[in-house]
Amino acid sequence: MPAINKTAIITGITGQDGAYLAQYLLGLNYSVVGLTRSYSSAGLSKLMKLGIDTQIQLEECDLMDYSSIIRILQKYKPDEFYNLAAQSSVAASFNQPIGTIQFNSISVLNILEAIRSSNSDIRFYQASSSEMFGRVPELPIREDNVLNPVSPYAISKATAHWIVRNYREAYGIFACSGILFNHESSLRDDTFFVKKVIESARKIKAGKMDMLHVGNIMIKRDFGSSKEYVKVMHAMLQHFQPDDYIVASGKSVLLKDIIDFVFNYIGVPADRYIVDEKLFRPSEIIDLYGDSSRARIKLGWDYKLDFFDVLTDIIDEIESAND
Ligand code: NAP
Numbered sequence: 001m002p003a004i005n006k007t008a009i010i011t012g013i014t015g016q017d018g019a020y021l022a023q024y025l026l027g028l029n030y031s032v033v034g035l036t037r038s039y040s041s042a043g044l045s046k047l048m049k050l051g052i053d054t055q056i057q058l059e060e061c062d063l064m065d066y067s068s069i070i071r072i073l074q075k076y077k078p079d080e081f082y083n084l085a086a087q088s089s090v091a092a093s094f095n096q097p098i099g100t101i102q103f104n105s106i107s108v109l110n111i112l113e114a115i116r117s118s119n120s121d122i123r124f125y126q127a128s129s130s131e132m133f134g135r136v137p138e139l140p141i142r143e144d145n146v147l148n149p150v151s152p153y154a155i156s157k158a159t160a161h162w163i164v165r166n167y168r169e170a171y172g173i174f175a176c177s178g179i180l181f182n183h184e185s186s187l188r189d190d191t192f193f194v195k196k197v198i199e200s201a202r203k204i205k206a207g208k209m210d211m212l213h214v215g216n217i218m219i220k221r222d223f224g225s226s227k228e229y230v231k232v233m234h235a236m237l238q239h240f241q242p243d244d245y246i247v248a249s250g251k252s253v254l255l256k257d258i259i260d261f262v263f264n265y266i267g268v269p270a271d272r273y274i275v276d277e278k279l280f281r282p283s284e285i286i287d288l289y290g291d292s293s294r295a296r297i298k299l300g301w302d303y304k305l306d307f308f309d310v311l312t313d314i315i316d317e318i319e320s321a322n323d
Pocket residue numbers: 011012013014015016017018036037038041042043063083084085086087088089103127128129130179180181182183184188189
């Protein structure tokens with residue numbers, strides 16, 4: 001095991017990326033402190049699935065409360081701070097625009113203010129999102145493309161993204177944004193598209209569901225692997241210079257092709273889904289894929305996975321966990 005002896009704080013520790021990042025950092029011999037909004041409702045199932053729940057110091061912290069963050073920074077004196085907590089669903093953000101925009105932007109401001117006033121040497125990672133770019137005139141997306149967000153989620157992430165840049169440029173904080181494109185795993189919540197398709201196909205096969213209901217599946221997204229993408233979050237904070245980085249596979253996939261692949265792999269007839277216009281988003285992006293040359297050149301990031309191979313692994317993992 002490498003002899004790193006650093007302390008990292010992770011917000012959103014109970015989420016998909018929080019769990020994989022914690023696992024990765026523990027493997028590098030970090031002390032990991034995970035922040036949760038409430039001990040009583042903290043869902044530790046993802047950390048338990050990875051067998052790391054007992055290796056993490058869990059702390060309750062309201063990220064909307066600056067003084068709670070100061071208390072945590074003083075108690076743990078972290079070297080690195082990974083901010084993954086967010087209302088992370090684009091679809092849910094149309095139903096909860098105020099909560100999404102308030103939490104996803106003000107929490108970031110609170111953390112950076114706390115870092116600036118207590119220890120400006122702490123290195124900070126922000127979970128930015130490809131959704132910030134919205135409808136773009138040309139693809140692939142690069143870090144300096146204009147932001148044109150088209151959902152409350154995207155607006156919240158764009159706001160946070162500019163807060164990070166401002167703290168880096170104005171105060172010299174080592175603050176990086178990882179602009180991640182969609183990334184999936186068996187730990188993804190069932191409400192997100194890929195996991196929903198897999199779980200629904202399994203239910204249809206078992207006779208527990210009749211049809212999968214989906215929104216607009218004639219759109220394309222750039223999908224990757226969560227397990228792999230968390231490694232580049234860490235790499236960003238080890239570089240000598242803070243920067244923003246696109247993290248993407250470089251290829252987009254039609255959502256309908258994901259349904260066809262999953263149904264075929266699990267053994268469900270190809271026509272067992274219904275496109276339901278009620279599930280369409282009020283505004284939609286047709287295609288998104290990114291160019292991660294900066295991460296590849298500056299951080300030596302070497303991601304080559306084809307998404308259908310990632311998908312196969314996710315399905316196999318879910319099937320074997322349920323055998
Ligand atoms: P996730 O599984 O939905 O996890 C979100 C985490 O944020 C959970 O731990 C959740 O805690 C926490 N959270 C939500 N609202 C909160 C609040 N009001 N106060 C405190 N904590 C709150 O998301 P993920 O896939 O791991 O994504 C991690 C980050 O990357 C998010 O910021 C997301 O927006 C961003 N991102 C994700 C993707 C992707 O494809 N996965 C792509 C680009 C960017 P609870 O368990 O208490 O709900």
